[in-house]
Amino acid sequence: MATLQERKVFREAIMKTLYEATEGNRLLGVTGAKLRDDLQVPDEDLAAACAYLDGEGLITVDWAQGNTPAMVMLTHQGIRLMEAEEEEHD
Incomplete structure (x- = not known):
């Protein structure tokens, strides 16, 4: 299992x-x-990171059998977060 730092990076x-x-x-x-x-x-x-981000409301996940992410999409909140980060780096 990944360390806390690795999980954050993922x-x-x-x-x-x-x-x-x-x-x-x-x-x-x-x-x-x-x-x-x-x-x-x-x-x-990947499954753990997606579950975490889904729980935070940043992405939505369509799960396949075996707790595998089949399709992953950003939520409105996730897009806003990424846009804010992009603006910080400009």
Whole structure:
């Protein structure tokens, strides 16, 4: 299982990847398999990070069998968070 620091890195990477892939459109999503492959995150850590972000209201997850994220989408709150971070870095 990942350390606290690794879990935080996974969550941040998921949010950034979703935001970039969907261009901030909450009607678009990314498959769990693509996130796993792009980020090189173990399945159990991806599921845990997605469950955490879903619980925070930042993403929505369509779950497949075995607690595997099938499709992951940003929520309005998640988009606002990512836009605020983007503005901070400009």
